[in-house]
Amino acid sequence: xxxxxxxLHAGRLRPLPALALVLTLVAGGFAAWAGxxxxxxxxxxxxxxxxxxxxxxxxxxxxVQNLNTLDHRELKRGLDLWESSTTGELHEQLAxxxxxxxxxxxxxxxxxxxxxxxxxxTELDDRAGRARVLVALRVTVEAADxxxxxxxxxxxxxxxxxxxxxxxxxxxxxxVGGTSTG
Amino acid sequence: xxxxxxxxxxxPPEPGTDPAPDPADPPATDAPxxxxxxxxxxxxxxxDAPxxxxxxxxxPDGxxPDGxxPGEKGVPHGRLRKAVLAATAAVLVLGGxxxxxxxxxxxxxxxxxxxxxxxxEATTRVAxxxxxALARIFSYTPDGTxxxxxxxxxxxxxxxxxxxxxxxxxxxxxxxxxxxTLSTRAVRTGVxxxxxxxxxxLVFLDQSSHRGDGNGNGKDKGKDEGxxxxxxxxxxxxxxxxxxxxxxxxxxxxxx
Numbered sequence: 001x002x003x004x005x006x007x008l009h010a011g012r013l014r015p016l017p018a019l020a021l022v023l024t025l026v027a028g029g030f031a032a033w034a035g036x037x038x039x040x041x042x043x044x045x046x047x048x049x050x051x052x053x054x055x056x057x058x059x060x061x062x063x064v065q066n067l068n069t070l071d072h073r074e075l076k077r078g079l080d081l082w083e084s085s086t087t088g089e090l091h092e093q094l095a096x097x098x099x100x101x102x103x104x105x106x107x108x109x110x111x112x113x114x115x116x117x118x119x120x121x122t123e124l125d126d127r128a129g130r131a132r133v134l135v136a137l138r139v140t141v142e143a144a145d146x147x148x149x150x151x152x153x154x155x156x157x158x159x160x161x162x163x164x165x166x167x168x169x170x171x172x173x174x175x176v177g178g179t180s181t182g
Numbered sequence: 183x184x185x186x187x188x189x190x191x192x193x194p195p196e197p198g199t200d201p202a203p204d205p206a207d208p209p210a211t212d213a214p215x216x217x218x219x220x221x222x223x224x225x226x227x228x229x230d231a232p233x234x235x236x237x238x239x240x241x242p243d244g245x246x247p248d249g250x251x252p253g254e255k256g257v258p259h260g261r262l263r264k265a266v267l268a269a270t271a272a273v274l275v276l277g278g279x280x281x282x283x284x285x286x287x288x289x290x291x292x293x294x295x296x297x298x299x300x301x302x303e304a305t306t307r308v309a310x311x312x313x314x315a316l317a318r319i320f321s322y323t324p325d326g327t328x329x330x331x332x333x334x335x336x337x338x339x340x341x342x343x344x345x346x347x348x349x350x351x352x353x354x355x356x357x358x359x360x361x362x363t364l365s366t367r368a369v370r371t372g373v374x375x376x377x378x379x380x381x382x383x384l385v386f387l388d389q390s391s392h393r394g395d396g397n398g399n400g401k402d403k404g405k406d407e408g409x410x411x412x413x414x415x416x417x418x419x420x421x422x423x424x425x426x427x428x429x430x431x432x433x434x435x436x437x438x
């Protein structure tokens with residue numbers, strides 16, 4: 001009699017652990033799937049490349065803006081910023097021409113302020129750490145007498161990644177009426 | 183304590199063998215239920231003791247202890263196992279949800295959604311299409327504005343189409359009168375954003391215009407006519423394009 005009761009009892013208890021086991025297994029399957037999905041998303045080369053592209057663009061835009069901004073009253077700060085935004089040949093050029101340039105700007109007493117209108121990355125070599133950007137820029141120059149003039153320019157910049165940061169290694173105006181290169 | 187209980191209790195179960203164990207059993211299994219949370223307190227002994235008594239009291243009954251002992255030990259084990267199972271399931275579900283959410287976050291991040299350059303083929307294609315389209319719609323000869331307008335109707339859409347129409351309506355007569363030849367070339371094209379069927383591009387254009395002084399052979403889109411007056415201007419545009427029937431159409435143009 002007792003046995004029967006106990007058996008009945010056991011019979012009543014069995015389905016619950018079975019269900020729990022199944023649910024746990026399902027949960028495990030879900031966790032495993034989600035885990036590997038996350039792993040793939042986190043180690044997606046495309047996403048890494050896209051992140052590099054965006055990093056290069058924002059660094060490029062900022063650097064181009066920096067190099068077109070200079071206040072004769074704060075020359076040292078401005079020129080330090082120029083040097084910290086650049087690398088390679090461009091950096092050397094700026095550093096070697098610094099004194100001469102300082103004298104010129106002090107003489108002219110100009111204040112240039114640049115604003116990036118738009119920018120895009122045209123080439124990106126993620127491994128080599130090189131990129132090319134297009135930047136449409138508006139530079140406002142305030143002369144010594146307070147007269148302001150706006151000038152739009154289109155810049156082509158080349159970026160090189162140094163110590164994990166993108167810096168300008170070359171900068172120039174896109175030539176007008178020159179040869180076409182898409 | 184137990185002995186006294188044992189001494190006092192044995193008689194009642196013996197007469198009522200059948201009904202007695204039945205009511206006695208559920209409490210026996212229930213008791214550990216209530217006891218489980220308070221396992222390590224002194225309480226347990228106090229409360230357990232009377233609960234266990236019916237079991238102990240079963241002892242003299244014969245095979246009862248055999249069945250009861252595992253029952254008594256097994257049920258908390260089962261409980262524990264169930265709790266562990268439930269906790270594991272909960273952790274797995276939570277973990278799974280966490281991973282799922284993290285993966286979704288990674289995928290929906292702006293850099294990952296923007297396929298500019300990551301999808302080289304599509305990037306080249308949209309840049310080429312848009313560059314060509316701009317060159318075509320902004321190149322015309324004094325008598326051939328219709329061709330430019332025809333191109334415009336195929337490559338422009340939405341706001342860009344309206345902008346172009348307004349612009350052309352205003353200058354069409356002047357163009358013919360002044361014998362203006364304009365040729366436009368996309369010098370540099372950069373894709374800012376490429377997401378599905380929408381793209382935003384930065385285009386540097388060179389536009390050279392010639393004023394032909396009305397010498398009539400404007401249809402040559404001439405290099406040799408009015409060359410002396412040729413002026414080249416630079417333009418920067420940001421263009422929004424939409425992929426329509428497998429072809430990129432410009433829907434908005436902003437001069438920069």
